[in-house]
Amino acid sequence: MSIDREFDELRRDPDPLRRGRRATELLTYYNQLAAELARIRRHAIECARTDLAMKDKDIAPEVGLTKSRLSQLMKTAPAAERLFYGHGPVSISVPFRYQTTDRERPLIAAEDAEAADQLAELLHSLSFVVTRRQIEPEQAALPDGDAVVVCGPKSAPVGAHLLEADPALRMVQSGSRWWVEEVGTGVRHGSPADEPAPQSGDIAYLARQIRDGRVVVHIAGIHTIGSLGAAHFLANNLAALFTMTGDASCSMVIRCFVDDRHVTASELLAGPFMW
16 A cells, blocks of 8 residues: 555544544654664764765765764664664563562563563663554564564564574573583583572673564573573674674574672673574
């Protein structure tokens, strides 16, 4: 449907609630589109500076701006690494985990909730509209659109299905321990918390998948604190990571260091593996 026709049908819709709901959806969509166009323009200007060795005074008229407006936009437009999460809006999903308190009930782990908060803060800083969702224990389907899914293979089938698409890394269970294994070499990465002499910290699987024209960022900690460590890594290293991966599917292993259940540092342990 053309934009003009869509707007015409919206204006003519006799149902005020449906008209208002659709108007809200379109505002969200076009605001996200505008943010992505601003990112594309900023990147194009950066390329003209570096690849073509052009000055701002020469670039500005070529892209329909004044030099002062170009300088202003370069300070405010979303950074190139925004593309790591797609075009938006972006949903963040975390799993219910069944635990027994006064009775067995689905709960969200505190580390997963904090990871979602940190991811939402990062996404907001990149001009994304963010929604929150919960993953049911039997859920196999991905959420619609661009998404961040914080879910291991043990928590819900959706986590296992995402891992199945990765040709470079997998999560395997051996006895009571889980590992992130490199498919090509068989090298396994385990949580330092599970060693015979346990150390403070954890590891996480982190991937970016392009699926049906959208982006799914998948995080799965060996333990829940590992997922929080992956969120910490993204919040502090996204620009450098995007320089390595660009707009491609990839996966990696993240290690985090923990003090009293708080992530103090995080680092790339293996990868990124491009696929």
